[in-house]
Amino acid sequence: MKSNFTRSFSSLLTGAAFFVFTLMGYSAFAQPANDLCANATAISCGQTLSGTTINATFDNAGSCSVSNTAPGVWYKITGTGAGITLSTCSAVGYDTKLSVFSGSCGSLVCVSGNDDDFACSFSSLRSKVTFNSVNAVTYYVLVHGFSASTGNFELTATCAAPPSPPPANDLCSGAITVTCGQTVSGSTANATADVAPFCGTSDGTGGGVWYKLVGNGLPATLSLCNAGTSFDTKIRVYTGSCGGLVCAAGNDDDTSCSFSSLRSTVNFNTANGVTYYILVHGFSSANGTYELSVECADPCNPDDTDPSITCISGTVSVQLGPEGTYTFSGNELVGSASDACGQVSISYSPATVSCATLGSQVINVTATDGSNNTASCSKTVTVAAGGDLPEEWDASSIGSAHGTATFPSCGEPTYILATNGNTTLTVDGLFFVNQPLCGDGSITVKVESVTPQGWAGIMMRETNATGSKKVGLKTKLLTQLGREIRSTTNGIGTTSLTSVPPGRNWLRITRSGNNFSGYSSPNGVTWYFAFSVNVTMSSCIEMGMYTESYNHVDISTGVFTNVSVTGGIPNRPVADTHTNATQVDIFPNPTTDDLNVNLTGFAGQATTLRLLNGLGQTVLNRDLGQVDFATETLSLGNLPKGIYLLSVESAAEQKVFRVVKD
Known part of the structure; x- marks a missing residue:
């Protein structure tokens, strides 16, 4: 068994000795991947990374709170804008050092460093460094050892929460506008x-916020004496301006504040x-939440x-109306x-001037407000008849x-008519001051x-056309009366003269149906049939x-007094004679076809136009709804010639116009 093993091993060794040697050489001498600063491994907040300085090279980074004597890795x-803590305090480790730099690998700037973390439960020979970071700045961390020590380690990064941004009104240039009666909260x-600048009280170190108020010329009170204020305040x-502040008022402690005398109130x-x-x-470094109330004296x-x-400038003249008065308004x-x-x-x-105040008249004009305070000015106006x-x-x-035609507004009611018109048997030429008569009258x-x-x-x-049917009675104030009759439209008229005693200067015509009668009188009491x-x-x-000239060249003037009429238009609307009467114009009048009605005065009102013939019958009715245009055009081309009445009506008012269709 042993000899077989020996042979096998010898055989393996003989065939693979070069391979084994190469593997052992790599394992013993390979450098860590982050041996150089340029190859630094990124670590994030909350992350723990395992590493080693074994086989690392020495870094010539210089001392940074601790000396640099052993090989290290990077x-x-x-940076987050808050504190960062880096620590090698773990079960895996050796006698470490930590150095932290900013700048760049080619130009490192020391930030902080640490050798021994005496609070580390595993070993006080481990290291921990804490520093305040700048947001988005890259920090380079060198893990190295005491003396020449190398070994394995675990590096943990812990980051504090970044600080909250300052309030929007942190600077004077960002001051928030407040108004009288407003209460604002903040921190x-x-x-x-x-x-x-010193202003009733001095600067603090706890930070402040800005507001701005536009004065109304009356006293103002700014108070932090409220339940929402939580710290020792100043105000x-x-x-002036943010770049050139000028003290107006200031306060540190409001001793009358029921919440705390350390809160502030200022009056100015x-x-x-x-x-x-x-x-x-705040006082000194105090800061916290606050509630600021703004109160201003109410000028009203x-x-x-x-x-x-x-009062207006310039010359002002007013003209009396036919009734002999003029009333100022608006x-x-x-x-x-x-x-x-x-x-x-x-x-x-005076509000009204009259014939008794012709010439220069001083008018006092008074403005009165809701509290009956008044102010006045005076204006001299010229009052003319x-x-x-x-x-x-x-x-x-x-x-x-x-x-x-004139009607002097002062004196006895008098009508003065002047014309160069001259009437022939077929064509009338006269100046006529007239009004409608519907039915019988005089x-x-x-x-x-x-x-x-x-x-x-x-x-x-019948109409004001030159060839209209007519019945007339006229005088030269001599001894004759003239009677004018045309019984057919555009027919031949007749003029006959009747002798009368001198002084018959009162004239009357009556109508009963189609019968017309003429009379004259020396005194307006005793009447003689004409x-x-x-x-x-x-x-x-x-x-x-009416008046007529005798030669169609020279002007003839007639003066009439004691004018009276009976009859008229049944239920005729009363025209608005107020100085501020609604503006409505019609043109052209007389017309042969289109009649334009300017409705400026009825703008925004639901308005109806009604056209009535001589019998009082409605021949045209147009419901316009709300008027939002200046002019309405009525087509009268298909209507017979004659006199019509145009009624412009809204819920608030009515205007009536006489329209002549030629």
């Missing part, structure tokens, strides 16, 4: 220490529009501040008006006539004066006053 770990933990307030007066920078920090409770008002004399606590109402004194016709009357140039006037050779009179006619004629006309016609 590891590398990436100064992880905040950096601030170096700011400082600055104006603010300037309107100025930004105040608020630093919340109580509101004892007057509003502000200025903001027409106001340049600007405001109140810090809300809206203001505007009033005028007006000449506009009363709302119920229209002025119409018939034929080639050109004319004017018109009565006194002709005060008329240009010599001119005519002034009254008329009822004519009676039957002319078939529509139910709704036009009646009014």
Whole structure:
């Protein structure tokens, strides 16, 4: 048995001796893979790696907290921004040393090192090193031995949790805006220490956070005396800028605080529009949670501040209306008006001017706020008599006539009509001030004066077209009355003269069905019959006053007083004569086809357009819904010629217009 073994071994040895020698030589002299810094093995937080320095070469890294005398191997770990601990304290090991470097393998910078870990339960000859790391920085770890020792080991990496980021308002440049009445919560933990000018109290080392408040010109109170504050606080307030802070106020301890006198409260007066920078920090190194309340005096409770008002500049003139008055409203004399606590109402004194106040008049304009505080300004306006016709009357140039109509707003109600129009048997040329008459009615006037050779009179006619049916009565204030009749549209008219005594300057025409009668009077009491004629006309016609020139060149002016009418339009809507009447315009009028209705004043309202003929019948009805456009066009081309009424209606108001279809 022994000889066989010997032979076998000898045979094996003879044939494989070179192989065995080579294997034994590799095992005895191979270097660890991480022998060099350039080949450092990566280790991560929480990881334990086994290694050896046997057969490692000596590293000329220099001393780093411990001397470098034995061969070593290399590891590398990436910084977390927190503490890192590296340890060889385990059951596997020898008398180790640890050295930690930053930089690069070609330019190592010592961070820390350790020889003996006296707290290691396995052996105090093991090593442990702890250092604060910078996030993302690579650290090189050299595991080597005491004296010339080498051996096997286990390397463990333990990392502390990275620190929380600082608060968003850690720096003055990141100050968070707070407002009066607001309470904010936060923490100064992880905040950096601030170096700011002394302001009622000094800097601390525990870190602080920043807020900012825009002043309203009244006192403000900033307080950390709240249940949510957990540490010994300080508070400082600055104006200026983050790069140039100027002390406004500061406080360390609020001795009146019911929670703790170590909490802070500061009171200061603010300037309107100025930004105040608020630093919340702790005494010495104290930090923690806080609750900051911001209170400001309420400028509107109580509101004892007057509003502000200025009157408009420049020359202002107003014209009295036909009723002889003008009423100021809205903001027409106001340049600007405001109140810090809300809206203001505007009033005028005197609110209404009249014929008794013609010329310069001082108007006091007052702004009143919700607490009855007032401010006033005054404006001198020029009050002039007006000449506009009363709302119920229209002025119409018939034929080639050109004319004017005025109604002086002061004095006896007087209508002044002037024209160069001249009527022939076939074509009318006159200036007509008229209003609708539906059904029976009458018109009565006194002709005060008329240009010599001119005519002034009254008329009822079917339409304002030049060839309309008509019945008229006119005077030159001499000894004759003129009667004008056209019984067919575009037919030949007739004019007849009747002698009367001087002074018959009162005229009247009445309508009963299709019968028209004329009268004259010297005094408006005793009336004398002038004519009676039957002319078939529509139910709704036009009646009014008119003037004519005698030669179609010279201007003739007629003056009318004591004007009265009966009849009119049944249930006719009353036109809005308020100075702020809703804006509605119609054009062209008269029209032969399209009629444009500008509905600017009805914007945003559900609106209906109704067109009525002379009999009061609706011939067109258009429900527009909510008006969101400027103009609506009505096509009237298929309607007969005549006078129509256009009613513009919403739930809040109604406007009525007379429309002439030629």
